[in-house]
Amino acid sequence: MTILVTGAGGNIGSRVVAKLANAGHPVRGTARDTTALRVPAGVEAVDLDITRPRDVGQALRNVDAVFLYPVRGNADEFLASAREAGVQYVVLLSSPAAYESGEYDxxxxxxxxxMERSLENSGLPHTVLYPSWLATNARRDWGEQIRNTGRVGIAYPDAQVxxxxxxxxxxxxxxxxxxERQRGRMQVLTGPESLRLRDIVGLLGKALGKAIPVDELSHEQAxxxxxxxxxEEILKTLLDVTAAxxxxPAPVTNTVERVTGHASRAFTDWARAHRADFDPSESEHH
Structure with missing residues (x-):
C-alpha cells in the first residue's frame, strides 16, 4: 500500500518522502502545484489542495497511511474522503503552539x-507530532542578516528554546x-538540550569559524x-512567547530516541551541514 505525503515540497515533507522512498516504500507526494515539486525517482507527484479537494481519487488511490502537513482552512472533506478510501492511519505535523500558554488561544x-480537531472528528486513527523549535528557524530568521552583515539582531536573546x-x-x-509500536495519540519531539537564542548564534559562529555579534532588539524594534x-499579529505572538x-529552560524529551533508536541530533550537526546558508563563501567548498 502507498503512503501519501502532503506538503511534499516542504522542509519536513520532502525529507519524509525521501526517507520513505529510500526505505523502499511506495510513496505519493502532493503539493498545491507540482510543477516545481522535485521528488525522488519512483515517487508519484499529484496536485492536491486539502482545503479544496475537488478530485482526491488519484491522490488517495491505494493509500494506507498519510503524512498530513498543517494548513489554514477546512480539511474536513479531505479527511472524510481519506476515511472512505480506506486510509488506516494519519501522522499530523502540528506545533506546541496548539497547547502552550500564550499561544494556544x-x-x-x-x-x-x-486541524487537530478536524482529524479527531474524522475518526481516523492518528498520532500528532509536536516538534520543538526547528533548527531551520535559524536560517529563516537570521540567515539573510548574517550573510549580509555578519551579525544578527534578536529580541529577547536570553529566551530559551x-x-x-x-x-x-x-x-x-x-x-x-x-x-505500529509507537503510535500514541501524540509525540512531543525535542532536541537534546535547552539553549538560549544567543547560544544558538554562538554555535552557528563556531560552525562558520567566526564570531557572530548579537544586537539585542527592543520589542518595538523587532x-x-x-x-x-x-x-503582524503572528510576529506579536512570537515576540510575547519569546519574552516569556x-x-x-525549554522542555527536553527522549521521544526521538524512543521512536528511532538513536539520540536526537545536536544543533551543531545542523549548523555544520548548512554553513553555506549563512556564509556564501562556504558554497565554494561544497
Whole structure:
C-alpha cells in the first residue's frame, strides 16, 4: 500500500518522502502545484489542495497511511474522503503552539488546534507530532542578516528554546507511518538540550569559524523590522512567547530516541551541514 505525503515540497515533507522512498516504500507526494515539486525517482507527484479537494481519487488511490502537513482552512472533506478510501492511519505535523500558554488561544495555536480537531472528528486513527523549535528557524530568521552583515539582531536573546534537527522529525514520522509500536495519540519531539537564542548564534559562529555579534532588539524594534511575509499579529505572538521564555529552560524529551533508536541530533550537526546558508563563501567548498 502507498503512503501519501502532503506538503511534499516542504522542509519536513520532502525529507519524509525521501526517507520513505529510500526505505523502499511506495510513496505519493502532493503539493498545491507540482510543477516545481522535485521528488525522488519512483515517487508519484499529484496536485492536491486539502482545503479544496475537488478530485482526491488519484491522490488517495491505494493509500494506507498519510503524512498530513498543517494548513489554514477546512480539511474536513479531505479527511472524510481519506476515511472512505480506506486510509488506516494519519501522522499530523502540528506545533506546541496548539497547547502552550500564550499561544494556544492566538492565531498560530488556533490554526493548529483546528486541524487537530478536524482529524479527531474524522475518526481516523492518528498520532500528532509536536516538534520543538526547528533548527531551520535559524536560517529563516537570521540567515539573510548574517550573510549580509555578519551579525544578527534578536529580541529577547536570553529566551530559551530546544532546537530539533528536521531530519529527526522526519525520521519519527517515517517510523510512525510504517510501524505500529509507537503510535500514541501524540509525540512531543525535542532536541537534546535547552539553549538560549544567543547560544544558538554562538554555535552557528563556531560552525562558520567566526564570531557572530548579537544586537539585542527592543520589542518595538523587532516589530519595526517585521519581514513582509510575516503577518503582524503572528510576529506579536512570537515576540510575547519569546519574552516569556527568558530564563525559562525549554522542555527536553527522549521521544526521538524512543521512536528511532538513536539520540536526537545536536544543533551543531545542523549548523555544520548548512554553513553555506549563512556564509556564501562556504558554497565554494561544497
Amino acid at each position: 492566538r492565531p498560530i495555536g488556533l490554526a493548529h488546534r483546528a 530546544n532546537p530539533i534537527h528536521i531530519d529527526d522529525v522526519a525520521e519519527v514520522a517515517v517510523r510512525l507511518l510504517t510501524e 516589530l519595526a523590522q517585521r519581514p513582509s511575509w510575516m503577518p 521564555a527568558v530564563g525559562v
